[in-house]
Amino acid sequence: MPLTERAVLRAALIQADIQIGQPEANRLHMEVLLERAVSAEPKPNLLVLPEMWNTGYALEQIQELADPDGRESREWLSAFAKRHGVTIVGGSIAEKKDGGIYNTMYVFNEEGDTTAQYSKIHLFRLMDEEKHLEAGDEIVNFALREGFQAGASICYDIRFPELARTQALNGVKVLIVPAEWPHPRLHHWRTLLMARAIENQMYVIACNRVGVSGSTEFFGHSLIIDPWGEIVAEGGEGEEIVTGELDLGLVDEVRGRIPVFEDRRPDIYRKP
Ligand SMILES: O=C(O)CCC(=O)C(=O)O
Numbered sequence: 312m313p314l315t316e317r318a319v320l321r322a323a324l325i326q327a328d329i330q331i332g333q334p335e336a337n338r339l340h341m342e343v344l345l346e347r348a349v350s351a352e353p354k355p356n357l358l359v360l361p362e363m364w365n366t367g368y369a370l371e372q373i374q375e376l377a378d379p380d381g382r383e384s385r386e387w388l389s390a391f392a393k394r395h396g397v398t399i400v401g402g403s404i405a406e407k408k409d410g411g412i413y414n415t416m417y418v419f420n421e422e423g424d425t426t427a428q429y430s431k432i433h434l435f436r437l438m439d440e441e442k443h444l445e446a447g448d449e450i451v452n453f454a455l456r457e458g459f460q461a462g463a464s465i466c467y468d469i470r471f472p473e474l475a476r477t478q479a480l481n482g483v484k485v486l487i488v489p490a491e492w493p494h495p496r497l498h499h500w501r502t503l504l505m506a507r508a509i510e511n512q513m514y515v516i517a518c519n520r521v522g523v524s525g526s527t528e529f530f531g532h533s534l535i536i537d538p539w540g541e542i543v544a545e546g547g548e549g550e551e552i553v554t555g556e557l558d559l560g561l562v563d564e565v566r567g568r569i570p571v572f573e574d575r576r577p578d579i580y581r582k583p
Pocket of ligand 1: 465491
Protein backbone atom coordinates (compact mmCIF):
# COMPACT_ATOMS: atom_id res chain seq x y z
CA MET A 312 0.00 0.00 0.00
CA PRO A 313 1.59 3.36 -0.94
CA LEU A 314 2.43 5.91 1.72
CA THR A 315 0.39 9.08 1.58
CA GLU A 316 1.27 12.61 2.63
CA ARG A 317 -0.24 11.90 6.05
CA ALA A 318 1.65 11.98 9.33
CA VAL A 319 4.45 9.47 9.48
CA LEU A 320 6.64 8.11 12.17
CA ARG A 321 10.15 7.10 11.13
CA ALA A 322 11.40 4.07 13.04
CA ALA A 323 14.98 2.83 13.34
CA LEU A 324 15.56 -0.68 14.69
CA ILE A 325 18.99 -1.27 16.23
CA GLN A 326 19.72 -4.80 14.99
CA ALA A 327 22.84 -5.26 17.11
CA ASP A 328 25.17 -8.00 18.22
CA ILE A 329 25.30 -8.47 22.01
CA GLN A 330 28.25 -9.69 24.09
CA ILE A 331 27.12 -12.21 26.68
CA GLY A 332 27.65 -11.01 30.25
CA GLN A 333 29.23 -7.66 29.25
CA PRO A 334 26.79 -4.87 30.22
CA GLU A 335 29.31 -2.02 29.94
CA ALA A 336 30.65 -3.13 26.54
CA ASN A 337 27.07 -3.60 25.31
CA ARG A 338 26.02 -0.14 26.48
CA LEU A 339 28.98 1.47 24.72
CA HIS A 340 28.23 -0.48 21.56
CA MET A 341 24.53 0.46 21.66
CA GLU A 342 25.50 4.09 22.10
CA VAL A 343 27.60 4.00 18.92
CA LEU A 344 24.70 2.44 16.99
CA LEU A 345 22.13 4.86 18.43
CA GLU A 346 24.34 7.82 17.48
CA ARG A 347 24.61 6.39 13.98
CA ALA A 348 20.83 6.00 13.81
CA VAL A 349 20.07 9.60 14.79
CA SER A 350 22.67 11.03 12.41
CA ALA A 351 20.78 9.58 9.42
CA GLU A 352 18.80 11.85 7.11
CA PRO A 353 15.88 12.01 7.55
CA LYS A 354 16.35 11.56 11.27
CA PRO A 355 14.22 8.83 12.84
CA ASN A 356 11.86 9.80 15.65
CA LEU A 357 11.47 6.30 17.12
CA LEU A 358 14.40 4.05 18.10
CA VAL A 359 13.94 0.41 19.14
CA LEU A 360 16.60 -1.82 20.73
CA PRO A 361 16.66 -5.65 20.98
CA GLU A 362 15.83 -7.85 23.98
CA MET A 363 18.23 -8.25 26.94
CA TRP A 364 20.82 -6.02 25.32
CA ASN A 365 22.70 -5.37 28.57
CA THR A 366 23.61 -8.96 29.50
CA GLY A 367 22.44 -11.26 26.71
CA TYR A 368 21.27 -14.63 28.03
CA ALA A 369 23.95 -14.84 30.76
CA LEU A 370 21.35 -16.46 32.98
CA GLU A 371 23.79 -18.30 35.27
CA GLN A 372 25.36 -14.97 36.30
CA ILE A 373 22.24 -12.86 36.01
CA GLN A 374 21.98 -12.08 39.75
CA GLU A 375 25.34 -10.30 39.64
CA LEU A 376 24.93 -8.75 36.19
CA ALA A 377 21.36 -7.41 36.23
CA ASP A 378 20.90 -3.65 36.52
CA PRO A 379 19.41 -2.75 39.97
CA ASP A 380 16.01 -1.13 39.23
CA GLY A 381 17.28 -0.62 35.68
CA ARG A 382 18.86 2.58 37.01
CA GLU A 383 22.00 2.80 34.87
CA SER A 384 20.28 1.72 31.67
CA ARG A 385 17.40 4.10 32.27
CA GLU A 386 19.68 7.05 32.99
CA TRP A 387 21.62 6.84 29.76
CA LEU A 388 18.62 5.96 27.58
CA SER A 389 16.65 8.83 29.05
CA ALA A 390 19.56 11.24 28.53
CA PHE A 391 19.97 10.04 24.93
CA ALA A 392 16.25 10.46 24.18
CA LYS A 393 16.28 13.99 25.59
CA ARG A 394 19.54 15.02 23.92
CA HIS A 395 18.33 13.95 20.49
CA GLY A 396 14.59 14.58 20.88
CA VAL A 397 13.64 11.01 19.98
CA THR A 398 11.32 8.39 21.44
CA ILE A 399 13.19 5.27 22.57
CA VAL A 400 11.72 1.83 23.15
CA GLY A 401 14.71 0.55 25.07
CA GLY A 402 14.46 -3.10 24.00
CA SER A 403 14.69 -4.92 27.28
CA ILE A 404 17.29 -5.38 29.97
CA ALA A 405 17.88 -7.77 32.84
CA GLU A 406 16.50 -5.70 35.71
CA LYS A 407 16.97 -6.52 39.40
CA LYS A 408 13.85 -5.58 41.33
CA ASP A 409 12.40 -6.61 44.71
CA GLY A 410 14.92 -9.47 44.98
CA GLY A 411 14.01 -10.95 41.57
CA ILE A 412 15.27 -10.49 38.02
CA TYR A 413 12.89 -9.32 35.29
CA ASN A 414 13.21 -9.01 31.51
CA THR A 415 12.06 -5.39 31.32
CA MET A 416 11.40 -2.81 28.62
CA TYR A 417 11.51 0.95 29.31
CA VAL A 418 10.07 3.58 27.00
CA PHE A 419 11.19 7.23 26.92
CA ASN A 420 9.57 10.18 25.20
CA GLU A 421 11.38 13.01 23.42
CA GLU A 422 11.87 14.85 26.73
CA GLY A 423 13.53 11.78 28.24
CA ASP A 424 10.62 10.95 30.57
CA THR A 425 9.80 7.28 31.18
CA THR A 426 6.38 6.71 29.61
CA ALA A 427 6.08 2.94 30.05
CA GLN A 428 7.71 -0.05 31.71
CA TYR A 429 6.88 -3.65 30.75
CA SER A 430 8.24 -6.95 32.08
CA LYS A 431 7.96 -9.99 29.78
CA ILE A 432 4.96 -12.03 30.87
CA HIS A 433 5.67 -15.31 29.02
CA LEU A 434 9.05 -16.76 30.00
CA PHE A 435 10.75 -19.03 27.44
CA ARG A 436 11.42 -22.47 28.93
CA LEU A 437 13.52 -23.63 25.99
CA MET A 438 16.16 -21.16 27.23
CA ASP A 439 15.49 -21.78 30.97
CA GLU A 440 14.20 -18.25 31.46
CA GLU A 441 11.70 -19.42 34.06
CA LYS A 442 14.52 -20.86 36.22
CA HIS A 443 16.28 -17.49 36.53
CA LEU A 444 13.72 -14.76 35.86
CA GLU A 445 10.42 -13.59 37.30
CA ALA A 446 7.50 -13.11 34.93
CA GLY A 447 5.70 -9.80 34.65
CA ASP A 448 1.95 -9.85 35.16
CA GLU A 449 0.74 -6.70 33.48
CA ILE A 450 -0.16 -5.85 29.88
CA VAL A 451 1.37 -2.50 28.92
CA ASN A 452 0.21 -0.04 26.27
CA PHE A 453 1.52 3.49 25.78
CA ALA A 454 1.01 6.48 23.48
CA LEU A 455 3.65 7.04 20.81
CA ARG A 456 1.77 10.02 19.43
CA GLU A 457 -1.63 11.46 20.27
CA GLY A 458 -4.15 8.89 19.07
CA PHE A 459 -1.45 6.35 18.22
CA GLN A 460 -1.16 3.71 20.92
CA ALA A 461 1.65 1.14 21.04
CA GLY A 462 1.63 -2.24 22.77
CA ALA A 463 4.65 -3.83 24.44
CA SER A 464 5.57 -7.44 23.67
CA ILE A 465 8.90 -9.24 24.15
CA CYS A 466 10.10 -12.12 21.94
CA TYR A 467 8.27 -15.34 23.00
CA ASP A 468 5.18 -13.18 23.82
CA ILE A 469 4.31 -13.15 20.10
CA ARG A 470 3.41 -16.86 20.28
CA PHE A 471 0.37 -15.85 22.38
CA PRO A 472 -2.16 -14.22 20.05
CA GLU A 473 -4.42 -13.38 23.00
CA LEU A 474 -1.92 -10.77 24.16
CA ALA A 475 -1.78 -8.79 20.91
CA ARG A 476 -5.54 -9.17 20.43
CA THR A 477 -6.20 -7.81 23.92
CA GLN A 478 -3.91 -4.90 23.14
CA ALA A 479 -5.68 -4.24 19.80
CA LEU A 480 -9.05 -4.29 21.57
CA ASN A 481 -7.66 -1.64 23.90
CA GLY A 482 -6.72 0.68 21.06
CA VAL A 483 -3.21 -0.42 20.15
CA LYS A 484 -2.18 0.41 16.57
CA VAL A 485 1.45 -0.73 16.65
CA LEU A 486 2.96 -3.72 18.42
CA ILE A 487 6.62 -3.27 19.39
CA VAL A 488 8.65 -6.45 19.82
CA PRO A 489 12.29 -6.54 20.98
CA ALA A 490 13.70 -10.05 20.62
CA GLU A 491 16.60 -12.48 20.83
CA TRP A 492 15.12 -15.03 18.42
CA PRO A 493 17.56 -17.63 17.06
CA HIS A 494 17.96 -20.08 14.20
CA PRO A 495 16.42 -22.46 13.22
CA ARG A 496 13.05 -20.73 13.85
CA LEU A 497 13.16 -17.97 11.24
CA HIS A 498 9.98 -19.29 9.64
CA HIS A 499 8.14 -19.05 13.00
CA TRP A 500 9.45 -15.51 13.60
CA ARG A 501 8.34 -14.13 10.25
CA THR A 502 5.01 -15.99 10.19
CA LEU A 503 3.99 -15.10 13.76
CA LEU A 504 4.86 -11.42 13.30
CA MET A 505 3.00 -11.34 9.99
CA ALA A 506 -0.04 -13.02 11.56
CA ARG A 507 -0.11 -10.57 14.50
CA ALA A 508 -0.06 -7.67 12.00
CA ILE A 509 -2.73 -9.02 9.65
CA GLU A 510 -5.16 -10.42 12.22
CA ASN A 511 -5.04 -7.28 14.37
CA GLN A 512 -4.69 -4.88 11.44
CA MET A 513 -1.84 -3.08 13.13
CA TYR A 514 1.79 -2.23 12.53
CA VAL A 515 4.32 -4.65 13.96
CA ILE A 516 7.84 -3.41 14.65
CA ALA A 517 10.20 -6.18 15.72
CA CYS A 518 13.88 -5.69 16.55
CA ASN A 519 15.93 -8.88 16.78
CA ARG A 520 19.60 -9.23 17.68
CA VAL A 521 22.30 -10.82 15.53
CA GLY A 522 25.48 -12.72 16.41
CA VAL A 523 26.39 -15.96 18.11
CA SER A 524 26.17 -16.82 21.80
CA GLY A 525 27.55 -20.26 22.69
CA SER A 526 25.89 -22.63 20.25
CA THR A 527 22.98 -20.25 19.55
CA GLU A 528 22.94 -18.17 16.38
CA PHE A 529 20.64 -15.15 16.15
CA PHE A 530 19.43 -14.23 12.69
CA GLY A 531 18.33 -10.60 12.84
CA HIS A 532 15.59 -10.16 10.22
CA SER A 533 14.16 -7.27 12.17
CA LEU A 534 10.87 -6.33 10.60
CA ILE A 535 8.45 -3.48 10.11
CA ILE A 536 5.13 -4.83 8.84
CA ASP A 537 2.17 -2.64 7.99
CA PRO A 538 -1.47 -3.36 9.00
CA TRP A 539 -2.19 -4.83 5.56
CA GLY A 540 0.66 -7.34 6.02
CA GLU A 541 3.12 -5.66 3.67
CA ILE A 542 6.76 -5.65 4.71
CA VAL A 543 7.94 -2.05 5.03
CA ALA A 544 11.50 -3.02 5.97
CA GLU A 545 13.42 -6.17 6.85
CA GLY A 546 16.98 -6.63 8.05
CA GLY A 547 19.49 -9.19 6.88
CA GLU A 548 21.51 -11.46 9.19
CA GLY A 549 24.27 -8.96 10.06
CA GLU A 550 24.45 -5.92 12.30
CA GLU A 551 22.53 -2.99 10.80
CA ILE A 552 20.00 -0.25 11.47
CA VAL A 553 16.70 -1.12 9.85
CA THR A 554 14.54 1.92 9.09
CA GLY A 555 11.06 2.46 7.76
CA GLU A 556 8.10 4.81 7.92
CA LEU A 557 4.75 4.22 9.61
CA ASP A 558 1.73 5.97 8.09
CA LEU A 559 -0.34 6.83 11.14
CA GLY A 560 -3.60 6.85 9.16
CA LEU A 561 -3.20 3.40 7.61
CA VAL A 562 -4.44 1.36 10.58
CA ASP A 563 -7.86 3.02 10.59
CA GLU A 564 -8.01 2.73 6.80
CA VAL A 565 -7.35 -1.04 6.85
CA ARG A 566 -9.77 -1.57 9.75
CA GLY A 567 -12.40 0.31 7.75
CA ARG A 568 -11.79 -1.78 4.64
CA ILE A 569 -12.17 -5.19 6.35
CA PRO A 570 -14.08 -4.54 9.60
CA VAL A 571 -12.65 -7.47 11.58
CA PHE A 572 -13.21 -5.79 14.92
CA GLU A 573 -16.89 -5.16 14.15
CA ASP A 574 -17.36 -8.73 12.90
CA ARG A 575 -15.95 -10.48 15.96
CA ARG A 576 -18.37 -12.81 17.82
CA PRO A 577 -17.10 -12.82 21.42
CA ASP A 578 -20.47 -14.15 22.63
CA ILE A 579 -19.81 -17.37 20.67
CA TYR A 580 -16.10 -17.67 21.51
CA ARG A 581 -17.00 -17.89 25.21
CA LYS A 582 -19.12 -21.05 24.71
CA PRO A 583 -17.33 -24.31 25.70
O1 LIG B 1 9.68 -18.61 20.74
C1 LIG B 1 10.80 -18.74 20.23
O2 LIG B 1 11.02 -19.57 19.35
C2 LIG B 1 11.94 -17.87 20.65
C3 LIG B 1 11.65 -17.15 21.93
C4 LIG B 1 12.87 -16.62 22.57
O3 LIG B 1 13.97 -16.86 22.15
C5 LIG B 1 12.72 -15.76 23.74
O4 LIG B 1 11.60 -15.46 24.18
O5 LIG B 1 13.77 -15.31 24.26
